[in-house]
Amino acid sequence: MGDPGGSVADLVARARAGEPRTLQAIDTAAHALGIAIAATANLVDPSTVVLGGLYTSLEPWLRAPLAAELEQRTIAQPWSPLRILPSRLGPDAAVRGAAGTVIRRVLSNPSAVLRRLAGDGH
DSSP, X not given: OOOOOXXXXXXXXXXXXXXXXXXXXXXXXXXXXXXXXXXXHHHHOOSEEEEOTHHHHHHHHHHHHHHHHHHHHOTTTTTSOOEEEEOTTGGGHHHHHHHHHHHHHHHHOHHHHHHHHHHTTO
């Protein structure tokens, strides 16, 4: 059935080239993602969902199928449409967030971090 390996860049390149199997796979994934987002939106009623990670790169192909699922499945959609936006941080958003958490911890209490490092023998 094909090699599931490869990078997100390879997937995007195949989508840009209009490869039918790639586009069908992305469409299928988009519908499943739309169902999951709609279920979550029906519980917590956000105004916006930000697509991060690999979804940022795939957003152009995800947009229409996601919108179709949200239109059909989100209770508040008629009077409060849910916006889907790609992250401005791109595919590195999670890594940047993790790094920010560590940096905040160090800046908020540097002596505790230094004591911990000294105690670990590093």
